[in-house]
Amino acid sequence: MKTKSNLFLNAAALAAMMLATTAALAQNAPAAAPKFLFDENPAHSAGRIVRAHETVTVTPRDGGLDVVVAGSEEGYPGFSIEPADGKPWDLSPWGHVEALVKNTGEGTLGIHLRVDNAGEWKDSPWNTESVWLKPGEAKALKVIFGYQYGRQPGYKLKPEAVTQVMFFTGKSNKARSFRLEGLQAGGPAGEKPPVNPAHVRETPPGGVIVGAGAKFEHPPKLEAKGDATADWSPRKTVLVAVPAGKKGSATVKPGLGAWHLGPFHEVKVTLRNAGSTPVAPGVRVDSPSGPTDAAVAAKPLAPGAETTLTASFVPATSWVGVSDPNQKHNGGVPGTGAKFESNNANGVTIVVPETAGGAKLEIVAIVASATPAVLPDWVGKRPPVDGDWKLTLADEFDGDSIDLKLWNIYTSNFWDKRTHFSKDNVILKDGKLILRYERKTGFHNDDPADTSPVAKTDFACGIADTYGKWTQRYGYFEARMKLPTCPGLWPAFWTMPDRGGVNTPEGHKDNPQWKRANTGNGGMEFDIMEHLTGWGPYRFNFAFHWDGYGKEHKALGTSNAYVPADKDGFMTIGMLWLPGKAVYYGNGVEIGRWESDRVCTVQSYPILYMVSGGWANVPLDPSKLPADFVIDYIRVWQRADLASPEDGPKPNDGSPKSQY
Template identity: 40%
Template sequence: MKPLLLIPVLCLPTLLLGESSLPSPTTEAPSRPVIDLSAPGADKLLEPSHASQVQVQPATDGKGIDVSVAAGPAGFPGVRIVPSTGAFDLSGAGFVEARVTNTGSAIISATLRMDSGENSASGSAYLKPGETGAARAYFASPGKGSNPLDAARITQILIFIGKNETTARAFRIDSLSAGGREGDTLPINPNTVRVKPQGGVIFSPSVPVSPGSQLTGRNGAKAEVTGNKTIGVNFSGKPEENVQLRPAKGYWDLGDFLQVTVKVKNTGSHPASLTAQLSSQADRSDTATPTKPIAPGETVDLVVPFIPGTPFKIISVPEQNQLEGKNSWGMESTPGVRYFSHQTNGLILSPVAGQEPSSFEVLAVTAGMPEGDPRPEWLGQRPPVEGEWIKTFEDNFDGTTLDESKWNVYSENHWDKRVGFSKQNVLIGDGQARLRIEKRAGFHNDDPNARATDFATGWLDTYDKWRQTYGYYEVRVKLPTAPSMFPAFWLMPQRGPATWPKYRQASTKDGGMEFDVFEGQSMWGPYRTTFGVHWDDYMKYHKSAGTSAHYNRPDKDGYLTIGMLWLPGHISVYSQGRLQGSWDSPRVGSVPSYLIFDMLPGGFEYDPLDPAKLPADLQIDYVRVWQRKDLMETGKN
């Protein structure tokens, strides 16, 4: 939510060069000031975001504006610049840039944000004391939930730093200018480029590697490309030696797969073992090890799984049940629990500790999928744990119309203002529900009096129609693959008198909790999801725990079956009936909750939304819920 600043703005039109006196638009705009910061009175155009904590004055040398920020509670202290005529016209430019000098004694991250109505774009500069840098925001590279900005209608510009309650900071804005060419986008760092291996082939004699840049040996290990265009690996027997194969640039994007197979031959004179592991931007995968030493001349496949062999455990500490203190927890240290397949940056080959000198030949490295159908026969018929269970909710989406005694199709949209919820985008047929997002102008919730939107999508929830405390919740779904998709199945609280407003009934405080059974990000591929929880509201005391590296094996039809077991003090997640991870904590939610399916763009890690790749669907085969008999509650099931 954008803060509403009520401090009066003193505007000096002769200084606001972005309003009327900028050069006429051209295909390639020269760098030009948005504001002349050296002109007398320029500091009056910069409105402090927090009057009690931020002070603005001309720089002592007359070049720029000094901003002093006292220690305090302000979340994003800085300045706001609003044009007197309603908008800066920066037509023809590609970006706005603020050159900033850190004049204080503490490190700062200075952020420039520009708005065009509800759309915004931003850029930051990380500055040590005394350093000068540029924070640059591109009109064509908007922030989350925004469309590209209209350069002719920039309604405000913000320059701010982060919160610090103990240390005073200071910075000087040396210049604020528009530059570049119309249509310029944020430059891509070559080290972050993601490359999908064609057909999953990472290495083979027909897909060679560069030994100088892609192969490295450590602690005495050596690697080279052989005359057969394979990779020869030699280990000296020293401790902690390994060989690494890296991408030619950036990352291997392995989001379309769930394992990597390394075909390796023992070229030595005695039996020897070799382990394989993948590294990623976050952490390493689980490890592949042969069941027995590889005989001389023998060829084996080392299969590195993305799904860890040991279920993850979310960290549980007493502080999770306290209002103050730390606000986010991940997982206990277990092999593979923080491996990100879409950002794979290496394959690591290591000998078994204490092994004699050995040599191997790597014949191929290929990403792929496990064979077979992972579903047990009982899947979908009962929960995966023992107990006397009663089915309390089921929708298989048979027929051609939605059962509106169970589902609502309209709700608030707190996430992406480009998108409106529409009943037309909940499609029922062929035994499934499809939440479809498409490029279609309309109004949010199909209400002509509501916000106009450029995209339409589907929404389903059971608020005021069904809710339950505890139980087992299972869905069978197929995730979309178009860029920027963010589908989810989650639960939110609904408790208290019916006279309470919805925000109060759905509060995650006082025993309430948001349960994210799954959230997908199409950037990750169709098999990786989140599993997590949020509680104590979404402001100062907001807390969360969970994982963003939950890999799900699909069935033979490409569907994922994901379930959540919710018991007093316990939650766990299942995929195709297999336990994947759990959390035990006294703070696990304990109030009735309702079901939600959504299909939105964006999220927290995504590629730009591409209308040409739409429509896209979240396909829901079924949703089923059970309750353990001893936990049944009269009037709540």
């Protein structure tokens, strides 16, 4: 930004317009008196306004600041406020910085407040909050230290070393204006945002929701619908009653927010018929996006008898994609796949059908669990369909180091701004490939000369792909994997196009990577297994992306694919890729398919990677690092009638990064 002026504010004049601090002072810890960050008298000034962008005019008036932003193409026009003495502010006695902002313009306006520490911009050493104001509307804009973007946990700001605060808006060709009053530090040290019930997620210890061992910070509550009643018994079971000739349901709901059932892939409900009439109940697990399939008793439960029904998160009908490739985004054919979100469960419902004599049921226990999967014998040995198949790639990772004639371990990081790739985080041990994510300062691709956005970061991981070294069009691609559990990570097994070309400098000039890997012109990104650890280890995304990543980008798939792990904690995921068809498998069972003329027709290469973030993840928790994405093997088969001369290995010099 260009410096326009250095302006000083009068603390005494601002005092008349200070924000109310009653809520902040109500915190459990005592709060120091609010600290003004300005004074018009330089001898008493705590701060000054600097670096106002050339399109921004800041004018002191009546104890506040009038700010006018001229229309321009500038992305984030605004101004900064720094300590007057050049030394960082020590705001450690307080918990937040806040101001009152009023939209004095004609259109809706977004105003952003950022509080900074010193540091590299790549590390984003700041906390930011925003408000949106209608014309004439005024609101408090507050940044609580350590929280940002809707008061979610963020960068752990050091309040004892605040280097500046910034106010800015977004890009607009129209002039905007706002007034700022009462900028101050306030609230108690260590302040936390008020709890938003919608954001509370509780995982029941041991999966126990009802029954022996149930223990909650927020005990469950009951909701009855239809003609049902539901009450807790003295022994903390649930009694459900429905009159004769009537029907209804009872739901055991979280006491606050939702349950995070990500560590599980099923819920077992034990029911006892406490009445005198046989009844065939059903159970399901609910979430705002949709429930699991209902598990219904195979036959009526006799009076006095007990049964356990299992509501699986795995849908009974696997996902099917809409065949029309011109639909930009869709989640599949209605009635296929799962809508249930295990990290956002809001109830377990028992459905009681109509009976002639009425029904009385006791919910003896509700327990979420993760029964290990038992795989068909053919998994890992052959593709799931008949044909003249040949194994074309098999890496069991049995050596001491990864095969660099097959794999690249250095490449660009297009996915986050936090992670650098290092050879030290590509580990072969006990016949497995380990991509380890850890907190470790280093250079991207172990290259001090790297100039990318992740040239030097504090987090490292490994990657392995076969770009320029091995490709295949069509076939069956399979990997056996164990997913990490540290919050905030994004491991995946996927493929991208590689149209190849002459592996020479001249050939690269004519056919650079962005052309070779273009998902248009018959190319496609296959996301075979794409996981966000915030979901829990049994849920992932599979998808198809094509026609680039700009305005023509198209995609379909589901983020609600559930696959249990085997007894060793691994899941085996595969993709059958045939002309006009792609079918995904989990542990040998079909979990999704898409049949369309737009299915990829271009040579492609496999990728195994892990970075942080993702579109619907939780923040990274460095205290849970290191974390490992473990791959037992990757195997690929080709059917004889689909093979082509371009399939297979490519000449290369075994460098850790593809030359071209």
